[in-house]
Amino acid sequence: xxxxxxxxxxIGQGGERVxxxxxxxxxxxLIGWLATRSAGHGAAFAEPDRIRAAIDDRxxxxxxxxxxxxxxxxxxxxxxx
Amino acid sequence: xxxxxxxxxxxxxxxxxxxxxAELAALERLGGGGVASFTGxxxxxxxxxxxxxxxxxAMTGKAMRAIAEDAAGRWPLLGITLIHRHGPLAPGARxxxxxxxxxxxxxxxxxxxxLIDWLKTRAPFWKQEVYDDGRxxxxxxxxxxxxxxxxxxxxxG
Numbered sequence: 001x002x003x004x005x006x007x008x009x010x011i012g013q014g015g016e017r018v019x020x021x022x023x024x025x026x027x028x029x030l031i032g033w034l035a036t037r038s039a040g041h042g043a044a045f046a047e048p049d050r051i052r053a054a055i056d057d058r059x060x061x062x063x064x065x066x067x068x069x070x071x072x073x074x075x076x077x078x079x080x081x
Numbered sequence: 082x083x084x085x086x087x088x089x090x091x092x093x094x095x096x097x098x099x100x101x102x103a104e105l106a107a108l109e110r111l112g113g114g115g116v117a118s119f120t121g122x123x124x125x126x127x128x129x130x131x132x133x134x135x136x137x138x139a140m141t142g143k144a145m146r147a148i149a150e151d152a153a154g155r156w157p158l159l160g161i162t163l164i165h166r167h168g169p170l171a172p173g174a175r176x177x178x179x180x181x182x183x184x185x186x187x188x189x190x191x192x193x194x195x196l197i198d199w200l201k202t203r204a205p206f207w208k209q210e211v212y213d214d215g216r217x218x219x220x221x222x223x224x225x226x227x228x229x230x231x232x233x234x235x236x237x238g
Contacts, residue, residue: 004135004136043152054140073173081177081204081206
């Protein structure tokens with residue numbers, strides 16, 4: 001996992017290795033499962049609608065499957081430019 | 082529509098400043114009819130000390146290149162330059178340069194608008210404002226930026 005911006009700040013780290021159970025299939029389910037890991041995770045993922053994701057450096061939606069992903073990044077909507 | 086040859090892409094993510102004049106001069110040498118550009122600058126005021134740009138290092142260059150390739154598929158372009166800075170930037174500092182060279186002015190101007198609209202909404206950067214009194218705040222994504230980016234879906238699909 002990689003975390004950026006206020007997701008990173010609330011969790012307290014920029015990344016971690018996780019091993020979700022088999023019934024966690026989509027990005028949305030992953031976010032729901034991560035939210036239970038600690039108070040910081042819970043704060044970061046309290047509003048799932050405000051979370052965006054990328055799998056292996058490509059933006060994906062909440063219904064994307066996480067199977068086979070090497071690296072998943074979770075972050076707020078982007079604000080560059 | 083595409084140009085006579087594949088356009089030259091110059092895509093950079095860097096902490097250092099850049100020289101817009103030198104970058105535009107490089108695009109002028111591609112033999113086009115015109116070069117259009119947009120330079121983004123840190124807005125000061127309200128006690129802002131710095132804007133800190135965070136990004137997803139493994140992904141940013143790929144995402145910016147994909148945006149450039151999309152533009153090249155929409156307009157006949159000779160060259161595209163995208164430079165985006167990261168790290169702490171003081172008020173007045175340059176953040177981003179988007180520039181496009183084309184045989185035709187409309188293509189250069191439209192591609193430039195497209196590139197900055199998509200860069201704002203489809204490249205993994207996040208802005209944090211740091212104030213003189215030590216407070217800091219993450220910049221919220223704006224619905225009007227999303228609308229500006231989405232208009233290109235309607236125009237070109």
